[in-house]
Amino acid sequence: MASQRRKKNESHLFRYIILGAWALFCLVPVLWFLSIGLRPRTEIITQQPIYWPHFSLDAWHMVWTDWPMGYYLRNSVVSIIGSVVIDLVLAIPAAYSLARYTYRGREDIGFYILSTRMMAPAIVAIPIFFLFKNMDLLDTVWALMIIYAAINLSLITWIIRSYMLDIPKELEDAARTDGASDLRILWEIIIPVILPGIITAGVIGAIFAINEFLFTLLIASTKSAYTMSVALANFTGGSDGVIYNAIALVAFIAFVPVFLVVVAIQKHLSRGLTMGAVKG
Amino acid sequence: MAQIELVGIQKKWGAVWGVRDVNIDISDEEFIVFLGPSGCGKTTTMRMIAGLEDPSEGEIRVGGERMNDIDARDRDAAMVFQGYALYPNMSIYENIRFPLRMRKVPKAEHDTLVRRAADLVEMGIISIVNPQLCPAVSDKELPWHGRSCAARKCF
Ligand SMILES: Nc1ncnc2c1ncn2[C@@H]1O[C@H](COP(=O)(O)OP(=O)(O)OP(=O)(O)O)[C@@H](O)[C@H]1O
């Protein structure tokens, strides 16, 4: 038997190799974009292989001066943060109701909420366009905020609901016998306990929102409401051809905020859920 | 403390019997033990007294007053749960203080009351020396888990 026992470190090494390879696989496209973005335009489309790429900030200057990239980035950030806030305010009570109260049609309502996610978005594109036109909200970040919130609401509700279902019922019963009302229980116990889950749901919503393209394109028809995703698409049609290095750089810049958010909340994303709330 | 009467209490979930025809009269300050095999309805009976479960039939009286329709939060019943149910987002001290906050006891009295409750279950040292101590610090069951849960009910 002894010969078959492996040292602990050996299996760790194996794990590192696999995870390292996977990390590299995910990272290469991102670094590739950065490298394209920081090279002169002439070097990007060429027949000859380049062994010593040249460094150039052409695209960088172009992105911040010729285009109001900072403004687009601001549009993205404002509309996304706004939409996530709207979603959390609506989703937390909805999820609590779906997770804890029993009433007729609860399952159906829950499924209805989820099913709004199953429809192909293009089906409602035109009605939504006229809706926002009549509300005089075209070309505003408010419209984007509402659209993103509507798109993500069902998913965020369901994620939060599933976290709430994992909270032991006893915890709430204890609070109730302690004299807490439903709202108190939600505010003082449920929300703090599932905070990592709420943050996770918010981040997932934000990632969906930053990648959203169809409705953003529909609503943001002038530059005043362009977001990163739509601005990116518009770079392809310049008078002097496709400016690949600028596109690559913008794509990289669009990636950075998401990356920073995920790094900042990583601790919460992986934290244990009820943190050992109920023993025995 | 008060006198508790259960009159013809029954609990059914669909076709499942939880509790069947319980009649008890517990007088004030009487110490009572429910003993029985697993699944015979001990917990369910206590949950009905605390107001966490509605009896399908029968009447619960506390101090002669019918309690059936009174919400759990207004019954002022203290219950220690099988799984302790400590709030993992709060320190032990805050766990013990929680019912005081919910029942709107004046803030100035909290500290004294919390300490007295902690002393009653002989865990005064833990809650006073380290008020930030949180039930979540350990996954293992520790002696003060049960005690702090009990302390919470000592007011
Ligand atoms: N929410 C519920 N829905 C359906 N049946 C239930 C529910 N809660 C309890 N029961 C059933 O009611 C019966 C009594 O349960 P109870 O928890 O009161 O038993 P107990 O005496 O506390 O058991 P133990 O000693 O294992 O704690 C059991 O058969 C249980 O399966």
Ligand SMILES: [Mg+2]
């Ligand atoms: Mg039991």
